[in-house]
Amino acid sequence: MAPHIRSFVESKTRKGIKGEDIKWTLYELDRYLAEKDHKSSYIDRISYDSWYHATCDNKQVSTIYQKVSIMRRFLLYMSSMGLECYVPRLPRKHKSEYVPYIFTENEIKSLFAAADNLREKEHHAKSLMMVIPVLLRTLYSTAIRIGEAINLRNQDIDFEGHTIVLDNTKNGRQRLAPLNESLKKALRQYIHYRNMLPVEGIMAPENPLFVNGLGHKLAKTSLGRYFRRLLQEANIPYRGHEEGPSLHNLRHTACVHSLIRMHRQGRDIYCCLPILSTFMGHVKVLDTEYYLRLTRNMYPEIIQMDVSVTAGLGILIAKSLVKVDNHGSI
Incomplete structure (x- = not known):
């Protein structure tokens, strides 16, 4: 997945988006996939659900929204490159009172x-x-x-x-x-x-x-x-x-x-x-x-x-x- 992660981050950088949160979320994803010995060049629903429960459980609503939003953008990017991935729906956005x-x-x-x-x-x-x-x-x-x-x-x-x-x-x-x-x-x-x-x-x-x-x-x-x-x-x-x-x-x-x-x-x-x-x-x-x-x-x-x-x-x-x-x- 590393080449796809690099190209996605580079595409954001070329647009002038520094996106440290994007880099850290995808670094976290890369580390997780490596630990799971992920061999596929795409992410299916089982892989996504596994990542979600490992990294998003017991997190604040705003943190979950941020992580899933970044993951969704990355998976849409992967799909646009011809690698059909599972694309999750965004969770309800946290509304601060x-x-x-x-x-x-x-x-x-x-x-x-x-x-x-x-x-x-x-x-x-x-x-x-x-x-x-x-x-x-x-x-x-x-x-x-x-x-x-x-x-x-x-x-x-x-x-x-x-x-x-x-x-x-x-x-x-x-x-x-x-x-x-x-x-x-x-x-x-x-x-x-x-x-x-x-x-x-x-x-x-x-x-x-x-x-x-x-x-x-x-x-x-x-x-x-x-x-x-x-x-x-x-x-x-x-x-x-x-x-x-x-x-x-x-x-x-x-x-x-x-x-x-x-x-x-x-x-x-x-x-x-x-x-x-x-x-x-x-x-x-x-x-x-x-x-x-x-x-x-x-x-x-x-x-x-x-x-x-x-x-x-x-x-x-x-x-x-x-x-x-x-x-x-x-």
Whole structure:
């Protein structure tokens, strides 16, 4: 099976898909087939069922969906090459009941103010005081993921082209994030002071853009602690680890606020969704629906739009609010 696995992975790589999850799942498959002394150049249902029970039993629903989805794509690829394999149906996709916290515009301003006024009681070598204000603004302005922001390098900021180049993305595809004038100003100010750190290679193109006081790459755990401190300073209640608010909620908020701004500019909401999808870095427009959690203070504004614009919007809102239990019941 190794030649087919290699060619499948290479076909994804040529499309710009890094797909580490694809590589690991197929590596796991290859190891399993080798242990079973699999001799066939195809996979029948018995072989598939055996692999499924060996690797997917007692796993989370989301993990099972991911593994079966990758396996299904690989088997479809095999079949397209003339090797007729058993192709399984996809299991029911896991629907998270997590409802993201959407910050109000005033709360965003309060967070920025708290970050700007952040002070340390004593000298701390790994302090994030310098980077926190610009990091928050970057997350809210571009809607990039916190992991993508942490992985940014100096060479990824294109001030002339008004863009940020994202290589290490969740979908494994390179994309561009917009860089507006206010964010450019904040980034330039941050870079100016960051470059004063007595750290060798701090300005090297391949080195991290956002660093701590020692010039080291940021850690998510440290950022989480600082963010909870900012929430307290901004008088925004922290509801717990599972309920947030969290740094990732800035991405949800950026999406919803962008939708509201475009509506205020008189744009058709259905024309906005593909724009938002590109802005968020989603492969499909449907993926963007997850972020459109309309809070109570936004909902009255939306329903006042012209009827020709809002026709069918109720379905979209209902999808974002409906919860489904483990048995598929609403």
